[in-house]
Amino acid sequence: MPKWWARALLSACCVLAAALIPGNGNAEYRGGTIKIGVLNDQSGLYADIAGTASVWMARKAVEDFGAAAKGMKVEIIGGDHQNKPDIGLSVARQWYDVEKVDAIADVPTSSVALAINELTRDKNKVFLAVGPATSDLTGKACSPNTVHWIYDTWALANGTGNAIVKRGGDTWFFLTADYAFGYALERDTEAVVVKSGGKVLGKVRHPFPGTDFSSFLLQAKASKAKIIGLANAGGDTINAIKQASEFGIVEGGQKLAGLLIFVNDIHALGLKTAQGLIFTDPWYWDQNDTNRAFAREYFAALGRMPGYTVVGVYSAVIHYLRAVEALGSHADGKAVIAKMKELRT
The missing domain is CATH 3.40.50.2300 (Response regulator)
Incomplete structure (x- = not known):
């Protein structure tokens, strides 16, 4: 699979700048509630990297995108996969089948992410893979329902x-x-x-x-x-x-x-x-004025500066919402991912 997202990987300062630009749509969205689940480690050795901070970032993305003003009802929920593929799959199945989650975001720990990748394809949902690093997500495990964001091995x-x-x-x-x-x-x-x-x-x-x-x-x-x-x-x-x-x-x-x-x-x-x-660091909070201004909001809320994974969650969620808005629907996961690749980041 071509690494179409290389700009986001190698010019990470542009990711946040682009994400801060609202979508251009004016029509009210009539596709129903959009539900995004942020799944990551919230209690173990990766909790400090993302954890509940990624959930906060996803909610901020919805707010900054102006979803409410566009008539888009977006719900963000969070879950802990404990760095275990079986637990991650159990949570994801519950989300997709029972709680009607449309997209799963983040998912650090590559073994968990690879499992979520397959389940998401089977369910025709969307996987915004921000936290996992394995390049297999765009190699042998490439899926039309997954977009790999920010960085990889x-x-x-x-x-x-x-x-x-x-x-x-x-x-x-x-x-x-x-x-x-x-x-x-x-x-x-x-x-x-x-x-x-x-x-x-x-x-x-x-x-x-x-x-x-x-x-x-x-x-x-x-x-x-x-x-x-x-x-x-x-x-x-x-x-x-x-x-x-x-x-x-x-x-x-x-x-x-x-x-x-x-x-x-x-x-x-x-x-x-x-x-x-x-x-190597794909995004740093003190790199430029745009990043510093963004980081100050994060610091005021959470008491520490953001790393690139939580910023990646913010950017990925905004771009996902842009694609959904452009399509006028979030029902077809493959179609949403295709639109995300089509739209400029």
Whole structure:
């Protein structure tokens, strides 16, 4: 599947700017209530990345879109998948079959997202995949009912991996979360490293979620690779970096490449521990005046600055509503996704 959304991935500052522009339709919407379910981790190691903040962002998107003034009744609900595919599927089936949800948004944790992806296609609903990173959503698991928003493992690998090899970081060791997301991020980054002339000296997979990374970090240290690639996220990444600092890995001359880092992670680590960390960020709150103004509203409501996943939920929901407005209906999920791809982001 062509990566038609590459502009949003690589020019993320444009995503928010575009999302802030209201739709052009003037006719009152007569398609009935639109129901969007925000499904993510609200109690575990990814809760700080999105969680209930994504629900808040989705509601803000509805408000900023001006849905009420357009005659569009939109309901936002939230759910916790606990990073488990079976729980995620159970919630999604309940939403689609009983609660008549039209679209599911966010869904970090790639194993959960891949399951939701298939169910959404079977039900002809809409999946706004913001939180999951696996590029398989636009590869072997590509679906006409899913749109992948903001970032994926391909973009992260090409952003971080390619830049590091060009700067001399040509030997790598991967510390990888043992589930679908970790596999995809390791695979895509390794491909970039090798293509750019680098070598992978070793790799090890850690339990998901993980707490003790000592044995894995010692293997990485012993490899003498210039770069230790962290193919994990959230609490796993934070714990791995903190323990790497305790082992003096960066002080010893090796560098850590955070292949999926969020601003929340940097805050949790502190600047001292995060020193020397290399990562790719598709959207940053302090990048320009538009982002700063938007972030101030978020901070006033939630007491912290937004990361790119919650902003992605905002942007995706607004673009979804634009497509629904343009069609005059939200009944056919495939048609809505096709219209989203047709409309400019």
